[in-house]
Amino acid sequence: MPRSAHAASRGRRRTIALLLGLLLAAATQVPAPAPVWAQGGIQVVQAPAPLYNFGDNITFVVAAQSPALISAATLYLDTGAQTPAVWHSDPFQPARQVTATVAFNLGLNPLPPFATVDYWWQIEDSAGQKLTTPRTNFVYEDNRFAWRTASSGSITVHWYRGDPSFGQDAADIATAALPNITQDVRAPLPEHVNIYIYATDADLQAALGRVGVAYANGHADPRLGVVVVSVAPDLRASYNLQIQIPHEMTHVLIYRAANGNYAGVPYWFNEGLAVMHQAQRDSNFPTLLAAARDSRQFLSLSSLCGPFDPAHVSLAYAESESVVRYIRDRFGAEGINRLLTGYAGGADCAGGVQTSLGLSLDQLDADWQQYLAPAPETVQQRALALAPWLLVAALVLLAPLSFMLAVSRARPPG
Ligand SMILES: [Zn+2]
Numbered sequence: 269m270p271r272s273a274h275a276a277s278r279g280r281r282r283t284i285a286l287l288l289g290l291l292l293a294a295a296t297q298v299p300a301p302a303p304v305w306a307q308g309g310i311q312v313v314q315a316p317a318p319l320y321n322f323g324d325n326i327t328f329v330v331a332a333q334s335p336a337l338i339s340a341a342t343l344y345l346d347t348g349a350q351t352p353a354v355w356h357s358d359p360f361q362p363a364r365q366v367t368a369t370v371a372f373n374l375g376l377n378p379l380p381p382f383a384t385v386d387y388w389w390q391i392e393d394s395a396g397q398k399l400t401t402p403r404t405n406f407v408y409e410d411n412r413f414a415w416r417t418a419s420s421g422s423i424t425v426h427w428y429r430g431d432p433s434f435g436q437d438a439a440d441i442a443t444a445a446l447p448n449i450t451q452d453v454r455a456p457l458p459e460h461v462n463i464y465i466y467a468t469d470a471d472l473q474a475a476l477g478r479v480g481v482a483y484a485n486g487h488a489d490p491r492l493g494v495v496v497v498s499v500a501p502d503l504r505a506s507y508n509l510q511i512q513i514p515h516e517m518t519h520v521l522i523y524r525a526a527n528g529n530y531a532g533v534p535y536w537f538n539e540g541l542a543v544m545h546q547a548q549r550d551s552n553f554p555t556l557l558a559a560a561r562d563s564r565q566f567l568s569l570s571s572l573c574g575p576f577d578p579a580h581v582s583l584a585y586a587e588s589e590s591v592v593r594y595i596r597d598r599f600g601a602e603g604i605n606r607l608l609t610g611y612a613g614g615a616d617c618a619g620g621v622q623t624s625l626g627l628s629l630d631q632l633d634a635d636w637q638q639y640l641a642p643a644p645e646t647v648q649q650r651a652l653a654l655a656p657w658l659l660v661a662a663l664v665l666l667a668p669l670s671f672m673l674a675v676s677r678a679r680p681p682g
Pocket of ligand 1: 515519539542
């Protein structure tokens with residue numbers, strides 16, 4: 269990770285505040301604070317949690333002492349993605365007591381939003397001694413908002429706009445969705461699932477856009493067991509929560525079932541499963557599918573293996589769900605599971621369908637279109653289908669008519 273040359277000035281002000289705080293603590297605490305960690309002659313006196321402004325800047329501080337001159341302080345950061353990032357502290361004059369800082373720009377060096385970040389320090393002195401502090405961690409939450417929380421089992425919902433019943437509703441929806449999802453996606457739930465609910469798309473975009481995370485309506489970072497959605501606490505809140513939360517939680521479980529091969533799961537399968545498990549159906553999808561069927565303009569299933577074309581994204585979601593629903597109707601949850609296992613094992617889009625369902629991708633596509641609805645009938649076919657009914661109707665109408673005719677003829681002229 270490149271060292272940021274220019275920490276934001278706000279970061280510096282916070283660093284100064286932090287340092288003053290440390291000095292004040294040192295001045296007012298009698299006797300001197302016990303070392304937090306000691307190893308050889310080196311003692312770490314203070315290593316508070318970092319201060320940060322989400323998406324902007326972060327500052328870590330450590331205070332240490334040693335009988336020899338302390339010459340270096342290095343910070344290690346582990347977000348679970350790659351090897352730990354290494355940050356050397358700002359330069360300081362070697363001394364027996366030092367306060368070292370690491371400050372960097374989070375816009376240039378982003379941390380994954382809502383990740384639990386592990387960090388530890390290594391302190392060195394001129395006698396060649398080293399002290400490595402134990403790993404500790406903090407949650408890199410969007411601290412521009414005052415989040416409230418509600419929990420249900422292993423699920424914690426975080427929200428900042430809306431009353432407590434809004435958060436509890438979200439937690440209940442998440443809990444209720446789980447049994448259905450795990451029938452199809454047989455993966456253990458992460459120990460903790462954290463669901464963050466932004467009140468507006470703009471707030472969500474501002475948060476995730478800062479770190480370059482692409483998102484549609486919602487966003488899941490399945491690796492972290494984090495779900496981020498945008499739902500306003502308005503009259504449609506419950507409906508929107510029932511769409512977005514089960515959808516994103518399905519992605520989290522697919523990630524776990526995919527066993528390290530999440531990127532290899534075809535989009536139609538991943539999104540189809542997620543849409544199928546929404547507690548509310550998207551009311552546009554039946555219309556979209558009917559229109560595509562009538563105009564014979566379905567997107568081919570093979571074109572939905574990778575990222576969806578933004579020009580046809582709604583139809584892509586609608587088709588994906590319909591195909592996955594068809595697979596479950598025809599092959600059961602077993603079929604869904606065989607497919608998922610195939611993709612977890614590294615099968616490609618068509619290969620997974622072939623080995624798990626015994627069909628080529630094109631055959632699956634054709635079978636699904638057949639199942640979705642028969643081809644529209646021609647006018648002659650419709651007339652032929654109606655003929656027997658027309659005959660019955662004619663006979664039914666003919667009887668009273670001929671009776672009336674006979675009556676009118678029998679009447680003598682007036
Ligand atoms: Zn999705």
